[in-house]
Amino acid sequence: MGTLMNETRSITILGSTGSIGCNTLDLIEANPDQWRVVALTANRNVAKLAEQARRVGAEHAVIADPDHYTALKEALAGSGIKVSAGPQALVDAAQEPADWVMAGIVGAAGLAPTLAAVKRGAMVGLANKECLVCAGDLVMKAVKECGATILPVDSEHNAIFQVFDFVRSEGVSxxxxxxxxxxxxxxxxxxxxxxxxxxxVKHPNWAMGAKISIDSATMMNKGLELIEAYHLFPLPEDKIEILVHPQSVIHSMVEYVDGSVLAQLGSRICARPSLIHWHGQRGCQPL
Ligand SMILES: NC(=O)C1=CN([C@@H]2O[C@H](COP(=O)(O)OP(=O)(O)OC[C@H]3O[C@@H](n4cnc5c(N)ncnc54)[C@H](OP(=O)(O)O)[C@@H]3O)[C@@H](O)[C@H]2O)C=CC1
Ligand SMILES: CC(=O)[C@@H](O)[C@H](O)COP(=O)(O)O
Structure with missing residues (x-):
């Protein structure tokens, strides 16, 4: 990433204290000169949020639960970092200009801020699959109308995104x-x-947050991912299959009408914020 990304980019991380958020911070801290951190957000984890915000010099720290505002204000006293709290503050943070918004909040609580980022036409790394599960039509309509770019972070959808021929999608079976x-x-x-x-909660292959780990244990995660794929890719639901592959080496595949199958393989280092790496290297294609 370092050699290929020359200009500074700005980023907001929604859910910076979680698994996706921490992995995203790891990536940007590998090249700190190339990133300006606009806002970081959490739900209740004041200590971790404050530590992260100081460490990366974030401009703004937001705690979703307003009961924790005072604690965050105290933890960031003297830092010059703006502090705010509450669900609307999450939305306001997502609306602040930043080149990239990593949508890493878990559950439906991520919808409003993610939608706010989409509506200002941002580049959104979408980990928060529940956004599309609960409001996929709304989000994707806003993506088109507002000129936003969604880059899927979920490993399966990121894999498909990399091998799907969007120009000749009629060739995808x-x-x-x-x-x-x-x-x-x-x-x-x-x-x-x-x-x-x-x-x-002990996933065999990935270290992830509790909710997605439990969803993987019950296979519910794959149901959510099927809905996510339906919204992200131009294919009807009966053309989306699920295949059990215990090693998780192949992250997902696209089959074409000529019988060829393109698969994307990758490491199992948790989460796909490596997408940021990929984006820096290869550019991106709007959905
Ligand atoms: N982890 C992974 O590798 C992958 C995750 N995903 C998806 O990414 C999303 C995040 O997952 P993951 O990082 O594992 O989850 P975590 O539980 O590790 O982190 C969740 C983040 O969201 C914040 N949060 C929780 N509830 C709220 C709320 N009500 N309002 C605002 N913020 C909230 C948490 O703050 P706090 O720390 O204060 O609780 C934390 O920052 C999920 O949708 C998941 O399905 C997809 C693929 C892989
Ligand atoms: C890392 C990631 O993106 C997860 O979606 C993971 O792939 C879940 O694994 P399961 O296949 O066990 O649901």
């Missing part, structure tokens, strides 16, 4: 989302009644 099968893939059905939350 189906997309194949890979699924690890989660931690209980080989467990007999009768033993599932006694699994513990600790076992459920």
């Amino acid at each position: 189906k997309i194949i989302l890979t699924a690890s099968g989660g931690p209980f893939r080989t467990r007999p059905r009768h033993s599932l009644a006694t699994v513990t939350p600790e076992e459920a």
Whole structure:
């Protein structure tokens, strides 16, 4: 990234204290001169948010839960970092000019700020799949109308994005989302009644936040990803397949009408903010 990205870019990370957020910060801190951090946000984790904001010199730190405003203000006293709190403050942060917005909040709470970033035509790295699950038509309509760019961060969708021929999409016969099968893939059905939350959250291949890890354990994640793929790619739902691939080496595949299959393989270093790396190297194609 360092040699190919010369200009400074600005970034806002929604959900900076989570798994996706921390991975994104790791990437930008590898090349700190090339990034200006506009805003970082969290829900309640004041200590981590304040530490991150000081470390990267963020301009603005936002805590979603207003009960934690005073604690954040105190933690950032003397830093010059603007502090705000509450759901509207998340939206305001997403509206501030920044070249890139990483949508890394978990759950439907990410919808309003992500939509705000989309509506100002931003480049949005979309990890927050629940946005598309709960309001995919609305978000994608806004993407088109406002000239925003969505770059999928979910590993499966990022993989498809890289091998999907958007120019001749009629040549695509189906997309194949890979699924690890989660931690209980080989467990007999009768033993599932006694699994513990600790076992459920221990994904075999990825280190991720609790909610997505549990969704992987129940396979619910693949249902959410199917809906996400339906909104991101120009294909009907019956052309989206799911294939269990326990190693998670192939991140997903696109099959073409001539029978060829293009697969994207990658490391299992958690999360796809490596997309930022990819973006810096190869540019991007609007959806
Ligand atoms: N982790 C991964 O590798 C991958 C994640 N994703 C998707 O990315 C998203 C984030 O996942 P992940 O990073 O694992 O999740 P985490 O639980 O690790 O992090 C969630 C982030 O969202 C913040 N947050 C939680 N609730 C709220 C709320 N109500 N309002 C505002 N902010 C909130 C958290 O703040 P706080 O720390 O204060 O609680 C934290 O910063 C999810 O949609 C997930 O499905 C997709 C592919 C891979
Ligand atoms: C890392 C990532 O993007 C996740 O979506 C992961 O792929 C989930 O794995 P499952 O296939 O177990 O749901």
